[in-house]
Amino acid sequence: MQASRAAFAVSGAGVVRAAVPATAAASRTRRSTVGSVAALSAVGVAAVAVGVASLFASHQGVSLRPSGGLLSALRAATRRTPVAARVTMAVSAATKPLPARSEVSDEDTWAVDSIFPTVDAFTAEIDALNELSDGGKWPSLARYRGTLASAGPSGVVSLLDAFFATMRRIQVIHVYGHLQHDTDTADDDKKAGYGRAVSVYYSFAEATSWIDSELVALPEADATALVASPEVAAAGYSFYLKKIMRARAHTLSAEGEELIAMASKAMSASTKAFGALNNADFVFPSIRDGQGELHELTLGNYIGHMRSRDRRRREAAFKGLYGVYGAHENSLAEMLAGAVEKNVFTARARKYDGVLESALAPNGIPTSVYTSLVETVRASLPRTMHKYAKLRRRLLHSQSPAVRNFQLHYWDLYAPLIPDVDIQFSYDEARKAVVESVAPLGDDYKEVIRAGLFERRWVDKFENANKRSGAYSSGCHDTQPFVLMNYQENLDGIKTLAHELGHSAHSALSRSTQPIQYLDYSIFIAEVASTFNEELLQKTLRASVSTDEERMMLVNAQLDDIRGTFFRQTQLADFELEMTRAAEAKTPLTPGFLKSLYARISADYIGPDVAADPEIELEFSRIPHFHARLYVYQYATSLAASAQLADRVLAGDLNAEAYLDVLRGGGSVDPVELLQQAGVDLETTGPFEAICDKFEQLVDELDALTAHMQPPAPRQPSA
Structure with a gap:
């Protein structure tokens, strides 16, 4: 994502959340994070408009309010992959200017005409919605305001039906608007169209913001009866209302809610200041x-x-x-402290046991999932990350024979380990490989991917002038999936395509089985689908290569993926939790405290083979994730889940249909329970231990493949 731009987004179908705009291009993997600069290697993305916070309101408290109800559903207009971090680093040849959008062949573009046949039709629908809004009042919904306490189940169902009927139309104009805008960000007409779509969204969001509050204000007996009502069940709203009602114990009086809303705006100032400084002023x-x-x-x-x-x-x-x-460490520490104190204040005001519970409870995730992830990874470090660092030191030393006493530094952790191998994939080769790689999931799933890539024009394939950078999957309930690519003919390009198609197929399966209120799936589950498909592609590529050099490249790439997604994000989650607990214990988050904590945790994870470079202690000050609320752990849990699911499917221990049922489930079940139905229990340490084992095996494999790459022998003392 571009440095200063926040955008509406989401991957497939899900909550649009206020996310941190990327501060830098990172590697294709949203997780790679050299300091995690680019990614809120995390949700899908945010609302576009002047005045939207430059960092999350939530990738991540994770929604703008604790319950995940109507406003959350409205934000499901589109969901993008954590685009910010999935940016291909290849540079277009300077000798060949990028084509203008008007010069791009239709077959290389996505099928936006499947949404509206013409721009005039898009404009007409915006006009119709504006007329329906009646100056922002939205009378078709306003008539229910103040009635829910006496409306009974039929009245609530009638309200929800009306809400979602309108929301579906708004989602469609938003998807069309942002797709058009992203392919040519310099086109004023496309900017204007997108802006009008966003204005409709905000008008509707503001006019319906009362609904969740009125529902959670129902007396407890009435709320319980409403959720259990056969009429509500028949309409498909039972679980939806159950999630909203989870906020009852953490919802204050109307006056209290108003105070929190006002305080939240004031307490967001430090995060906004960080965004301005980090994105624009440095x-x-x-x-x-x-x-x-x-x-x-x-x-x-x-x-x-x-x-x-x-x-x-x-x-x-x-x-x-x-x-x-470092020159701004005091200001940056104060900004981060302000963001953490906001989380602590909000959790206490809403009567949660702590910030950790407040972050996980809305999606029904036990706090033990977070803590056991950190504990399991920490226990594995000597055999995983420390072992990897020792191998990295050997391989880099072998490339620097003139250096006798080679010391590995933090600036060496992303340096290439092996000689360049020229493996290229044309786009046509890549899409064929992606289709073949998903064969273990059955013919129906394979056909979904094949049709999207070859017939239905899901993908906008290549760079053109003024096209948004990176890659994402988008769409809504009443559109097909859409994948933005800036395809490069290399390993990174084909892996990005597989990843985004994983999101899109997930959305397609969810749309085919779930009503709009359950179309959304949390980030906790979203990254399972994408990384599962990357794992299938990895198996396909490994089976097709013939030289040790190619095997080295693939093994090394897989190590980088696991290191960046699983170990790196767990390290960040570890720091984030310790920092938050310190704030909860009223420990001042001074620059000295934060630097010391970050340096200690970094050293714990990377091990003794890496020098204690003093600069690393400042990394805490530049990671946008930390201005959110305990969110990045979900990338690690997703990868652990997808790795175990893929291994079991490929080994024949799990029927592919059981995994596909996870994708079809959308947001109809809490994510931990949905994974448990497929045999992956993140309330145990098993999935985390399994991916640690896998990483160790890959380290051993790369060690064996590179046995010939040795550093110079130590000099013998002279006689």
Whole structure:
């Protein structure tokens, strides 16, 4: 995602949340996070409009309010993959200018005409909705206000039916508007159309914001009877209302809610300030590489420098970046402390046991899932991350034979480990491989993917001038899935395609079985589908290569994925929880405290083979995730779940239909329970231990494949 832009988004069908705009391009994997700069390697995304917070209201408390009800459903207009972090780093050839959008062949574009045949039809629907709104009053829904206490089940069902009928239409105009805008962000007409669609959304959201509050204000006996009502069950709203009613114990009086709303706005100032400083105000020094050549350093190109084979360039980028953050450490620490204190205040005001419970309870996730993830990973570190760091040290030393006493530093953690292998995939080859890779999931699922790639034009394939960067999956209940790509003919490109098609197929299956109120699935479950398909592709590619060099590349890529998604995100979650608990215990979050805590946890995870570079303690100050609320752990849990599901399906221990039922489930069941139905229990340590075992096995495999790549022998003492 571009540095200063927040956007409506979501992956497939789900809640649109206020997310942190990306501060830099990261690698294709939303998880890679060299400092996690780019990603709220996390939800899907946010509402676009002037005045929308530059960081989450939620990837992540995770919705803008605790219950996940009507307003949450409205935000399900589109969901994108954590686009921010799925940015392909390849650069277009300077000698070949990108084509204008008007020059792109129809067959290389997504089928927006399947939504509206013409822009005039889109405009006419916006006009019709504006007329329906009657100046923002939305009388078809306003007539229910103040009646729910006496309306009974039939009245509530009538309200929800009217709400979702209108919401579906608003979702459609939003999807069309943002798809058109994202393919040519410089087109004023497309900007205007998107802006009008967003205005309708905000008008409707504001006019219906009373509904959840009025529902949770029902007397307890009435609320219980409403959820259990046969009429509500027949209309398909039982679980939906049950989730809304979860907020009852944590909802205050009308006066209290008003005070929290006002305080929340004031307490968001530190997060907004961080966004402005981080996204717009910082200026970084130019850096020199090993040949003395000067390079620009920005948040957007930082990861490219860190992946350079030029060690001096990596070191200069690392120190140059953190030099700027270090010069502002006091301000940045205060901003982060403000964000954490907001979470602590809100959790206490709403009578949660703590911030952790307040973050997990809306989706029915036990706090033990979070804590056992951290505990299990910590117990594995000597055999996983520490072992990996030792291997990385050997392989990088083998590439620097002139250096006798090679010391691994933090600026070496993203350097290429193996010689370049030229594996290329044309887009046509990539889509064929992706279709073949999903064969273990059965013919029906394979046909969904095949039709989307070959017939229904789900994908906007290539770069063009002014097209949004990155990759995402989008759509809503009444549209097909849409995948934005900027395809590059390399391993990263094909993996991104498989990932986004995983999201899109998930959405397609959810749409085929769930009503609109259950179309949304939380980020906790969303990344399971995408990383599952990456695992299937990995198996297909591994079976097709013939040389050790190609195997090394694939094994190394898989290690990078697990390291970035599972171990890295758990490390961030570990820090985030300790920081939050310190604030809850009234420990001041001073720069010294935060730097010491972050340095200690970083050292715990990476192990003794990496030097304790002092700059790393400043990394806490630049990670947008920390201005949200205990959210990134979900990337680790998703990968653990998808890895176990994929292994079991491929081994024949789990019928593919059991996994597909998870995808079909959408948001109709709490995510932990949905995974348990397929045999993956994240309330146990089993899935976390299994992926730690897998990582260790891959380290051993790469160690064996690279046995010939040894550092120079130690010098013998002279006689």
